Amino acid sequence: MTLKKEYDENGLLYLENVVSKNLIDKINFKIEIFKKKNFDFLKGNNLLKNDRLHRIINFHILIEDIKEVYNEILTKISDIFFNNTTLWSSIYFETGSEQPLHRDLPYFYTGELHSSFGCWVALEDINSNNGPLEAIKKSHLIDQPDLVKIRNLFFADSDVPSSDNNLFGYYNQQVRLMCKNYEKIEYSNIQKGSVILWHINTLHGGKEHFDKNLTRKSLVFHFTPKNKFVGHLDYFFCKERKLPSVKFEYEVYKNKLIKKNNLIDFAHIIQKTKEELII
Numbered sequence: 159m160t161l162k163k164e165y166d167e168n169g170l171l172y173l174e175n176v177v178s179k180n181l182i183d184k185i186n187f188k189i190e191i192f193k194k195k196n197f198d199f200l201k202g203n204n205l206l207k208n209d210r211l212h213r214i215i216n217f218h219i220l221i222e223d224i225k226e227v228y229n230e231i232l233t234k235i236s237d238i239f240f241n242n243t244t245l246w247s248s249i250y251f252e253t254g255s256e257q258p259l260h261r262d263l264p265y266f267y268t269g270e271l272h273s274s275f276g277c278w279v280a281l282e283d284i285n286s287n288n289g290p291l292e293a294i295k296k297s298h299l300i301d302q303p304d305l306v307k308i309r310n311l312f313f314a315d316s317d318v319p320s321s322d323n324n325l326f327g328y329y330n331q332q333v334r335l336m337c338k339n340y341e342k343i344e345y346s347n348i349q350k351g352s353v354i355l356w357h358i359n360t361l362h363g364g365k366e367h368f369d370k371n372l373t374r375k376s377l378v379f380h381f382t383p384k385n386k387f388v389g390h391l392d393y394f395f396c397k398e399r400k401l402p403s404v405k406f407e408y409e410v411y412k413n414k415l416i417k418k419n420n421l422i423d424f425a426h427i428i429q430k431t432k433e434e435l436i437i
């Protein structure tokens with residue numbers, strides 16, 4: 159089976175030895191230095207979870223070698239994906255996300271179903287004790303639950319906000335029920351440098367991170383098509399709203415596009431520019 163066919167059928171793809179080990183070692187080293195030099199800022203703002211970095215969005219603005227990880231992945235999978243794929247955002251984790259099974263689509267709603275996807279990269283070996291990724295095979299093919307009904311349970315008389323944990327949680331609970339007889343895959347024996355891709359409509363999440371002495375260094379990338387507006391819950395649950403046309407600015411890195419952003423976001427708590435941090 160070709161990679162493209164496997165991805166289309168399962169909504170998932172697992173590829174070994176995609177990202178070079180030297181590059182990963184370099185990134186891990188630079189992040190260690192970052193952590194030491196910025197420790198007061200990180201600790202003072204409660205940005206560490208069990209003394210680990212957690213959910214740093216767009217760290218590639220500061221740790222630029224992360225862009226090379228994106229390049230290595232896209233080079234490997236270019237035959238599967240459209241040539242207008244761009245990097246929308248990156249997320250760095252030093253510990254397990256422990257996120258329940260969910261679809262990313264409500265937060266990455268471009269109006270298209272098949273052109274956006276998520277990608278997870280192991281920056282160290284992963285086992286069943288350090289929060290492996292899990293996903294439901296073929297769940298991308300299951301229809302949406304009744305979105306208007308779900309939205310009216312929470313926002314019958316007011317506008318849907320762009321983000322809401324209760325609405326998102328309830329939606330995913332419904333999807334999990336619809337997929338309860340589908341096969342769950344636990345990626346619990348994964349080597350550093352391996353990559354897992356998921357369709358934007360595939361259910362996936364992070365298992366419990368049992369052994370807190372272990373780290374779970376990993377990166378997540380979200381890819382979306384060039385110049386497509388990315389709507390959140392306020393668009394996903396309101397199909398009557400027209401998605402705006404946009405023209406984004408992109409950095410061209412080795413012929414690959416990275417959406418320009420200025421801010422590095424720490425666990426949705428605090429945002430900083432590159433210049434405000436020590437490297």
Ligand SMILES: O=C(O)CCC(=O)C(=O)O
Pocket residue numbers: 249251254255256257262276278290291362363364365376378
């Ligand atoms: O790293 C994980 O455990 C999952 C992260 C995730 O689902 C996401 O960023 O979309």
Ligand SMILES: [Fe+2]
Pocket residue numbers: 260261262276362
């Ligand atoms: Fe996700």
